[in-house]
Amino acid sequence: MRYTTAGESHGPGLIAIVSDVSAGIPLDRAAIDADLARRQRGYGRGGRMAIEQDRVEVSAGVRFGRTLGSPVALWIANRDAANWGSAMDPWGSAEGVEPVTAPRPGHADLGGVQRTGATDVRDILERASARETAARVAAGAIAKALLAALGVSVHSWVERIGEAATGPLDPANIDHDAVAASDVSCPDASVAAAMRMAIDRAREAGESLGGVIAVCAEGLVPGVGGYAEAGTRLDARLAGAVVSIPAIKGVEFGDGFAVGSRAGSAVHDEIVLDEGGRLRRATNRSGGIDGGMTTGEPIVLRAVMKPIPTLMRPLKTIDISTGEAADAARERSDVCAVPAAAVVAEAEMALVLADAYQDLLGRANVADMQRALAAYRERIAW
Numbered sequence: 605m606r607y608t609t610a611g612e613s614h615g616p617g618l619i620a621i622v623s624d625v626s627a628g629i630p631l632d633r634a635a636i637d638a639d640l641a642r643r644q645r646g647y648g649r650g651g652r653m654a655i656e657q658d659r660v661e662v663s664a665g666v667r668f669g670r671t672l673g674s675p676v677a678l679w680i681a682n683r684d685a686a687n688w689g690s691a692m693d694p695w696g697s698a699e700g701v702e703p704v705t706a707p708r709p710g711h712a713d714l715g716g717v718q719r720t721g722a723t724d725v726r727d728i729l730e731r732a733s734a735r736e737t738a739a740r741v742a743a744g745a746i747a748k749a750l751l752a753a754l755g756v757s758v759h760s761w762v763e764r765i766g767e768a769a770t771g772p773l774d775p776a777n778i779d780h781d782a783v784a785a786s787d788v789s790c791p792d793a794s795v796a797a798a799m800r801m802a803i804d805r806a807r808e809a810g811e812s813l814g815g816v817i818a819v820c821a822e823g824l825v826p827g828v829g830g831y832a833e834a835g836t837r838l839d840a841r842l843a844g845a846v847v848s849i850p851a852i853k854g855v856e857f858g859d860g861f862a863v864g865s866r867a868g869s870a871v872h873d874e875i876v877l878d879e880g881g882r883l884r885r886a887t888n889r890s891g892g893i894d895g896g897m898t899t900g901e902p903i904v905l906r907a908v909m910k911p912i913p914t915l916m917r918p919l920k921t922i923d924i925s926t927g928e929a930a931d932a933a934r935e936r937s938d939v940c941a942v943p944a945a946a947v948v949a950e951a952e953m954a955l956v957l958a959d960a961y962q963d964l965l966g967r968a969n970v971a972d973m974q975r976a977l978a979a980y981r982e983r984i985a986w
Contacts, residue, residue, distance in 0.1 A: 605750070605958045607743035612730035614688035617681040620739035622746050625665060626962065627673030628970040629750045636660045636745040640680070643741045643947040647787040648765075648803040648813070648940030656683050660742050671746070673969065678742045682735075691726070704729065705925040708932040710913035717924060725924070725933065734850045734941065737948040744951020747958035753970050754961055754977055756823040758954045760946035762789040763906070764816035766806065768798035772859075775820045775902050789943035807939045810917030814851065814909040815942035819949045821957055824892065825977070825986055826883075826900035828960045837896030838960055845952040846907050849945060854908045858891025873899070882985055900986065905953065909945045912938055 605625060611618035640658035658680050665676030685692065691701050703724035707713030716728030748758060761783045763770045770792050782791040788803075790796040799815075806813045830836025843855045863871045873885035873894075885901050892903035914937035923930040938944075965976040980986075 605747055605955060605962060607740070607955060609736055609739035609743070611680075611682075611736065611739065612692065613682070613733035613735040614685055614692050614730060615682060616685050617679055618736065618739040620678040620680075620743040622665070622676040622678070622743045624959070624962070624967060625671050625673065625676050625746060626750060626967055626970055626973060627671055629671040629746065629753065631666060631669055631671065631746065631749050633660065633662075633669075635749070636742055639741050639745050639748075639947060639951070640738060643738060643944045645787065646789065646941065646943035647800050648807070648938055648942075649944070650938040658738050660745075676746055678739065680738050680742060692730070698724070703925070704933050705923050706918075706921050706930045706933045707924065708913045709919045709921060710910065713933070714921075714924075723925065729933075729935065732850070733935075734944075737849065737944075740849075740948055741951045744948075744954045747951070747954035750958045750970065751821075751954055751961070754823075754965075754973065756821060756957065756961075758819065758821045758950050758957070759783075760789070760817055760819045760950050761791055762799070762815060762942055762946055763818055765790075765799040765940055765942050766802040766813040766815065768795055768802045769816070770795045772906070773818065775818075775822070775904055778820075787943075789946055803940050810915055812911040812913075812915060812938070813940045813942070814911040815940070816906055816908050817942060817946040817949055819846070819903075819905045819907070819946065819953050821892070821903040821953060824898045824900060824903065824957075825981060826984065827897050827980075828957070828964055829893070829897040830963075831895045831897055836960075836963070838898065838956070839893045839896060841956045841960070842893075842903070842905060842953060845956050846905065846949050849907075849948050849952065851909045851912065851941075852907050852945065852949075853910050856891075856906050857893055858904055859889045860891070860906060863889065873901075903953070903957075905949070907945075907949055909942050912941060 607620055607622045609620045637659050661679040663677040665672055665674045704726045707725050712732035713725045779791045783789050786796050788796050788799045829838030846855050873887045873889055876886045878884045885899050888901040892899055892901045914935050918932040921932040965973040
C-alpha cells in the first residue's frame with residue numbers, strides 16, 4: 605500500500621491516490637474526517653485552520669463502504685482557494701499578480717527556485733506547504749482501517765513544545781482520552797498548561813515553536829518487516845516516511861539516542877517466556893523493532909519537529925529579484941503545529957505498517973489476510 609498526492613496550498617483542493625489497496629477493507633467516512641479534524645486542531649494554529657473544514661470525498665476504489673481492491677482516490681477541497689483565484693489560476697496570467705521574491709530561511713523556498721528556475725517563490729511554497737499533509741492523513745486512514753482489521757492500532761501524543769516537556773512517556777501509561785481532550789495533545793495536564801504558556805510567549809514575540817512527538821503502534825505480531833535487504837527493514841522505512849513530513853528533523857526508536865551512552869546489557873531487551881509460554885521481550889528499549897523486524901512489542905517512535913519557518917518578525921534574506929537584503933516573506937501561518945504533525949506521523953506509520961503486513965500476509969483481500977494471520981500466529985505460538 606502506497607500513496608501519492610497532488611495539490612497546492614491555495615489551489616482548488618488536494619488529491620490522494622492510494623494504490624495496492626487490498627479488497628474488503630471496511631471504511632468509515634466519519635473516522636477519516638475525524639483524523640482530518642485532528643490534524644487541523646491544536647493550540648497555536650493560525651487563521652487558515654479557521655477557514656478550512658476538511659472533509660473527504662471518495663472518487664474511486666470504494667463501494668458501499670468497502671474497498672474494491674483498486675486504487676482509492678480521495679479529494680479534500682480547499683475553502684481558502686476562493687480568496688486566491690487570480691494568484692492561483694491555472695490558465696490566467698501572472699500580470700498584475702505580485703510575485704514572492706524573499707525566500708524564507710528554513711523553508712524549501714530558495715532551494716526550490718534554484719532547482720526549478722522559478723522567479724516567483726509561490727511556485728515552490730504552494731506545494732512545499734504543510735497543507736499537503738491533509739492528503740497524507742486521508743491516505744493514512746485507509747491504512748489504519750486495514751490495520752484495525754488485523755488487530756493493530758496506531759496513536760500518538762506530544763511530549764515537548766519548546767522548553768515545556770514531559771520527558772519520554774511509557775505507552776502503557778498513556779491516557780488516550782486525555783490526549784484527545786488536550787489542545788496540545790499532551791496527556792499531562794500540568795505540562796500541557798506550560799506548553800500553552802510557551803506558545804503564548806512565542807506568539808507575542810513573533811516567534812514559532814517546535815517540539816517532540818511520539819507515535820505508537822500496538823497489537824503487532826513479530827517478524828513484520830525484513831532483515832535480508834535494506835529496502836525491507838521496517839525501521840528504515842518508518843524513519844524515511846516520518847522524516848518526509850515537513851519540518852521533521854530527526855527520528856528515534858525506543859530509547860533512541862540515549863543508548864549511545866549505555867553498556868549493551870542496559871540496552872538490549874532480554875528474551876523471556878510469558879505466562880502463556882510465548883517468547884516475549886522483558887523490556888522494550890528497542891522500541892519494538894530489532895534487526896529491521898517487529899519484536900511483537902509496541903513500536904515506539906519519536907520525532908523532533910523544528911519551529912515553523914514563517915515568522916511574524918521575519919529573519920533576513922536576499923530578494924531574488926534585486927539581490928538586495930530583505931525581510932523574509934510572510935504567509936498566514938501557525939505559531940506551533942506540533943500536535944498536527946503527530947497526526948500526520950500516525951498516517952505515515954500506518955501506511956508503512958499496512959504495506960509490511962501485506963508483504964507478510966498477501967495483498968488480495970482482507971479475509972485472506974486475516975486467515976493468513978491466524979495461521980502465522982499459530983505457527984509461532986503468538
